[in-house]
Amino acid sequence: MQAIIHERFGPPSDVLTIEDVDTPQPGRGEVLVQVRATAVAKGDWLVAHGYPYIARPAYGIRTPKHRIAGLETSGVVEAVGADVTDFQKGDEVFGWTKAGSLAEFVAIPADHLVHKPGGITFEQAAAVPVSGFAALQAVRDAGGVDAGMDVLVIGASGGVGSFAVQIAKALGAEVTGVASTSNVGFVGELGADHVIDYTQESITGSGRRFDVIIDIAGNNSISTLRSALAGRGTAVIVGGSGGKVTMGFGRTLRSMLVSPFVPQRLKAVLSKPNQEDLKVLAGLVESGELIPRVEATYPLAQAAQAIELVGAGKSRGKTVVTI
Numbered sequence: 001m002q003a004i005i006h007e008r009f010g011p012p013s014d015v016l017t018i019e020d021v022d023t024p025q026p027g028r029g030e031v032l033v034q035v036r037a038t039a040v041a042k043g044d045w046l047v048a049h050g051y052p053y054i055a056r057p058a059y060g061i062r063t064p065k066h067r068i069a070g071l072e073t074s075g076v077v078e079a080v081g082a083d084v085t086d087f088q089k090g091d092e093v094f095g096w097t098k099a100g101s102l103a104e105f106v107a108i109p110a111d112h113l114v115h116k117p118g119g120i121t122f123e124q125a126a127a128v129p130v131s132g133f134a135a136l137q138a139v140r141d142a143g144g145v146d147a148g149m150d151v152l153v154i155g156a157s158g159g160v161g162s163f164a165v166q167i168a169k170a171l172g173a174e175v176t177g178v179a180s181t182s183n184v185g186f187v188g189e190l191g192a193d194h195v196i197d198y199t200q201e202s203i204t205g206s207g208r209r210f211d212v213i214i215d216i217a218g219n220n221s222i223s224t225l226r227s228a229l230a231g232r233g234t235a236v237i238v239g240g241s242g243g244k245v246t247m248g249f250g251r252t253l254r255s256m257l258v259s260p261f262v263p264q265r266l267k268a269v270l271s272k273p274n275q276e277d278l279k280v281l282a283g284l285v286e287s288g289e290l291i292p293r294v295e296a297t298y299p300l301a302q303a304a305q306a307i308e309l310v311g312a313g314k315s316r317g318k319t320v321v322t323i
């Protein structure tokens with residue numbers, strides 16, 4: 001089969017190559033998926049580079065732990081290993097993997113998959129896991145978003161943001177999204193009640209105080225976030241910009257140090273993939289409350305280029321490689 005091979009750390013276009021490799025076989029408890037689509041995100045760019053350095057124990061210290069790139073997928077079950085009872089050949093599925101989905105086939109533990117909802121494409125299904133987990137766990141769990149709350153989503157036009165806006169709306173919140181001028185209309189289409197164009201106005205500009213801020217992009221200081229928060233509001237840091245060592249984790253650390261000493265709650269999210277939440281996301285898709293927004297697609301041979309583009313942090317919605 002063809003796969004995107006990752007044998008050393010560096011810029012995706014230098015270190016990711018398309019090669020012929022052996023097709024994997026499903027082990028005990030695994031499902032062999034014929035991949036139809038694989039979404040790519042900032043995480044794939046970080047793994048290609050081995051950034052931030054503090055994450056190297058997970059990625060591999062000197063060389064990548066996983067030879068094939070790709071972290072999420074959708075496709076059709078080709079075969080199942082021993083002890084797999086929930087899936088059979090021909091089922092349409094989607095899910096996540098530690099690595100290896102930028103390939104024609106991937107063997108995935110059965111508990112990393114769920115059935116693909118009808119009514120969405122393989123491209124849309126592949127777009128759900130990584131961004132969906134981060135958005136759901138930030139909005140529902142860390143943010144505790146509930147009906148009637150005033151919620152600000154910074155980075156609303158991106159992969160995680162496009163899910164966060166829709167999930168906060170599904171929970172009944174009044175949502176304000178933050179995006180650049182060219183993405184203001186897109187964030188409105190996602191269902192945001194208000195949009196702040198950050199090239200024209202700061203998040204504190206309107207004087208509005210939010211119950212919850214989901215901070216996915218940019219580099220607002222902790223004090224700016226606190227100024228935009230209600231007296232007992234919650235700020236949830238999901239991502240941000242920064243250097244190679246911590247990639248913005250410094251801001252996360254500062255928020256954890258400050259939080260015990262202020263009335264507002266400052267939290268950080270490191271999303272944890274799990275099948276229960278994937279079922280929740282599939283349910284939201286099925287009910288029509290969540291529409292995965294795939295805004296760009298690339299063939300497998302251009303996977304490295306797609307990862308370079310999402311790494312630049314200016315892509316809209318989700319980017320998907322079709323296989």
Ligand SMILES: NC(=O)c1ccc[n+]([C@@H]2O[C@H](COP(=O)([O-])OP(=O)(O)OC[C@H]3O[C@@H](n4cnc5c(N)ncnc54)[C@H](OP(=O)(O)O)[C@@H]3O)[C@@H](O)[C@H]2O)c1
Pocket residue numbers: 041042043130131134154155156157158159160161178179180181183198216217218219237238239240241269270271272310312313314315316317
């Ligand atoms: N904590 C976790 O578990 C977790 C999980 C997944 C991702 N992440 C992190 O979350 C971050 C976002 O990931 P993503 O996949 O959503 O990235 P993405 O698709 O590239 O989206 C980033 C968005 O940020 C917007 N943006 C850039 N500068 C901004 C600014 N100053 N203010 C507001 N928005 C700005 C861009 O929109 P405009 O063009 O409109 O500016 C872009 O659409 C990354 O740092 C990623 O590593 C964390």
